[in-house]
Amino acid sequence: MTQTSVPTVTLNNGVEIPQVGLGVFQVPDDGTQANVEQALEVGYRHVDTAAGYDNEEGVGAALRASGLPREQLFVTTKLRNGDQGYEQALRAFEDSRRALGVDQVDLYLIHWPVPSRDLYVETWRAFEKLLAEGAVRAIGVSNFLPDHLERLVAETDVVPAVNQVEVHPTFQQAEVQARCRALGVTVEAYSPLGRGADLGAAAVVAAATELGVTPAQVVLRWAVQQGRVVIPKSMSVERQATNIDVFSFELSPAQTAQLNALESGVEGRTGADPATASFTQFRH
């Protein structure tokens, strides 16, 4: 199988992130090493995990087994909701770093804002310390709504490098994306395929036929063409390989407009609402 090389996006602190990464939510820990190793073989250099996915050890084992130089690999992990708070976040980071078996994490994210606990500003102070010490190369957030971002920027020193949020054709979060752009925060799209649900949309299937690619490639191309980082998950090496192969064709303005028109507001959401998601809602 051929290897695809992936361009990078430059974050607001100069760190380069490969524009397509592999997501490993719901990949069982005992299958994670194989899943990530096969992805690295077809060209992935960026893996997105979380303490709450319970598979950081498998990710780390794959990175080591690949024999690839560490500086060619980009690994993101996330703080569990229950570990927010200054001291607890610092302790949890050490657990993640140990599980991954790396000296430095490339990108560390607050997984959810959990506004009901009101700990994300204090937690961010711990993230700033990790950045200043060089334990992480970049820090960011996930599932942050405009109000959460504005408050963080007003009350702390480091503007998040990334906001990892749900974005796909049926759920585009225009307001969140616009606020990120205005603040210099890179948008990283999670569930970029809508967990598979967007792939049967007529506009997606029509563009795939016209371009001679898969529906997933159309949806991922739509995202990267608009400057987003994407992290599709797949258990299949064939799908991993095609999901990363989105840099040799382009959507026309008409095809882009047809995908843009799939926006369905909250009907399109596949995950939780960050405004109300509580830390007890997920084990992470």
Ligand SMILES: NC(=O)C1=CN([C@@H]2O[C@H](COP(=O)(O)OP(=O)(O)OC[C@H]3O[C@@H](n4cnc5c(N)ncnc54)[C@H](OP(=O)(O)O)[C@@H]3O)[C@@H](O)[C@H]2O)C=CC1
């Ligand atoms: N920060 C956060 O709160 C969140 C972060 N994430 C991150 O984003 C990643 C991706 O999101 P996820 O929710 O997994 O959803 P995705 O949008 O990546 O969709 C994954 C689903 O699509 C299927 N699929 C993958 N490729 C193809 C293809 N080419 N054709 C048809 N079906 C395909 C997969 O099946 P199969 O595996 O069988 O190929 C799986 O069922 C996660 O793994 C995680 O890293 C996700 C949710 C929330």
Ligand SMILES: O=C(O)C(=O)[C@@H](O)[C@H](O)C(=O)CO
């Ligand atoms: O995958 C993640 O990172 C998540 O936080 C979500 O998928 C979350 O667990 C969820 O949406 C549960 O339905």
